[in-house]
Amino acid sequence: MRLCFLVEEHYRHDGMPVEVIRQLDAWGHQVDVVRPGGSLLRISDAVRAGSHDAWVLKTVSGGPGLPLLEAAAAVGLTTVNDVRSIRGVRDKALAAAIGRSRGLPVPVTYAAARPELLVEIPESEFPLVVKPADGSSGRAVHLVPSPDRLSAMLPVLAGEGMLIAQPYVPNSGIDLKVYCVGGELYATERRSPLHPDRGVRERHVPLPAEVAAIVDQVGAVYGLDLYGVDVLLGPDGPVVVDVNDFPSFRQVPDAAAKVARAVLELARTGSAVAAAAFVSGAGRIPQQAFGGGAPTVDAQPVRTSAAAGDGR
Numbered sequence: 001m002r003l004c005f006l007v008e009e010h011y012r013h014d015g016m017p018v019e020v021i022r023q024l025d026a027w028g029h030q031v032d033v034v035r036p037g038g039s040l041l042r043i044s045d046a047v048r049a050g051s052h053d054a055w056v057l058k059t060v061s062g063g064p065g066l067p068l069l070e071a072a073a074a075v076g077l078t079t080v081n082d083v084r085s086i087r088g089v090r091d092k093a094l095a096a097a098i099g100r101s102r103g104l105p106v107p108v109t110y111a112a113a114r115p116e117l118l119v120e121i122p123e124s125e126f127p128l129v130v131k132p133a134d135g136s137s138g139r140a141v142h143l144v145p146s147p148d149r150l151s152a153m154l155p156v157l158a159g160e161g162m163l164i165a166q167p168y169v170p171n172s173g174i175d176l177k178v179y180c181v182g183g184e185l186y187a188t189e190r191r192s193p194l195h196p197d198r199g200v201r202e203r204h205v206p207l208p209a210e211v212a213a214i215v216d217q218v219g220a221v222y223g224l225d226l227y228g229v230d231v232l233l234g235p236d237g238p239v240v241v242d243v244n245d246f247p248s249f250r251q252v253p254d255a256a257a258k259v260a261r262a263v264l265e266l267a268r269t270g271s272a273v274a275a276a277a278f279v280s281g282a283g284r285i286p287q288q289a290f291g292g293g294a295p296t297v298d299a300q301p302v303r304t305s306a307a308a309g310d311g312r
Contacts, residue, residue, distance in 0.1 A: 001267055002030040004052045006068055008059035009037045016248050017058045019256035020263065027260070036064040047071040054078040054267035058246050061090045062134040080266045081245045082274030085223035089243040092133045092164050095222070102221045105214065105239050107166035115157035118165055123147050125167045129194065129241075133162035136244070143168060143194045169234040169241070173198040176231040176238075178207065178215045179249050180224070182262045185212055188251040192232075204251045211238050218243055223277030225266055226259065 003024065005017055012035065021031050034046065036059065047068065055072040057079070059065035066086060073083040089095045096109035108125070111133065112118050121128065128150070131141040140160055144150045157163060173195035179186045187207035191200040207215075215229045218240065228247030232239045249255040 001053045001264060002032070002051075003263065003267065004032045004034060004055045004072075006034050006036055006055065006057045006059060006065040008063045008065055009035060010060050010063075011058050012038075014058075014248075016250075016255065016259070017056070017246075020259045023256045023260040024263070029264070034068070036068050041068075043068075043071070047075060047077075049075040049077065052077060054080055054263065056080045056246070056263055057086060061136040066090065078267055078270055080263055080271075081224050081226055082271045082278075084278060085271075085274050086245045088222050089224070089227075089245055090134065092131070092135065092242070093162060095243055096164065096166075099218075099221060099240060099243075104218060104221060105237065107169060107239060107241065110165045112163050112165070113161075115154045115160070115163055118150060118157075118163065119147065119154075121147075121150075121165060125165075126150075127168040128165045129168050130157065130163055130165045132160040133164050135160075141193050166241070168194075169232045169239050171232045171234055174200050175241075176205075176211065176233065177247075177250075178211060178229045178231060179247060179252050180215065180219055180227050180229075181249060181252060181255070181258045182265075184258075185215055186249075186252045187211070202251060204253075208238075214238055214240065219273055220277060223271065223274035225271050225273050226262055 005021055007017060011017065021033065024031050032052070034041070055069055055077055057065050057069045069079050069083050069086070073079050088098055093109065093111040096106050099106040100109070110118065110121055118130065126144065126146055128144045129141065130144055132139070135141065142153065142157070144153060171192070173192050174189050175192045177188045177190060185207055187205050188202055189200065189205050190202040191198050211231055214231070218229050219225070219227060222243060224245060226246050228244040228249070229240060230242035232241055249259060252258065
């Protein structure tokens with residue numbers, strides 16, 4: 001197969017996707033690497049029908065790679081993940097709207113184009129977690145304990161673009177990160193960016209059945225095949241606080257080979273998950289975007305389809 005990886009400069013030397021590319025090359029597949037943030041592209045030639053079996057995106061949120069992936073999809077090329085699904089989770093305001101409308105346990109979410117608008121949030125919602133709508137890797141995530149503290153932080157929040165704010169979910173200071181690759185789910189725990197003083201070693205942990213059902217539903221709701229979900233174990237149960245397309249897959253055993261096999265399978269068959277999600281309307285912005293009552297989650301079985309062969 002011939003594949004094209006769009007790799008942002010930030011991930012140029014990162015194990016994910018570098019090790020995946022090496023694995024695919026070792027299996028005899030041709031992988032072209034495009035660095036959209038560091039290359040002059042002759043776009044009319046770079047994106048053309050039939051050029052590759054699939055395009056794969058590994059860039060930061062807000063980076064220049066996503067428009068290129070959308071161009072590839074527009075000429076009929078397969079993308080990993082489905083480009084509509086990526087757009088749906090990279091905008092965290094949109095992701096919150098879609099998730100709550102489809103019954104995922106996502107916190108009530110406020111969105112503001114300017115930080116001074118956040119002062120209108122009721123005091124009863126504090127403490128708040130405030131972060132950029134296009135943020136990634138824990139960048140610029142703030143725990144705001146009170147309205148007074150929010151007012152003092154407005155200069156710090158300026159320049160971050162669209163912001164989202166969610167009521168803080170009391171937790172142990174440990175985030176549960178669950179990865180989906182090849183239809184299998186893997187859980188790791190790590191220190192929360194809101195509690196940097198907690199001495200937590202990142203490690204693989206057993207996946208609770210309740211969390212597995214929610215994470216599996218996340219893939220169906222957003223139409224994702226390769227993804228990660230940040231989950232907090234709050235006093236009222238698991239809460240989804242972030243969804244990432246093509247994450248790091250840290251602590252996943254034999255991650256490079258598993259991801260490489262999944263990419264090949266999606267290149268061969270396309271994404272049935274994405275097709276089902278968009279037929280059911282998951283990709284449309286709901287009328288009631290934010291707020292609303294307590295969400296409910298229908299129990300869903302964990303997908304357990306085996307990874308395809310040996311990747312060849």
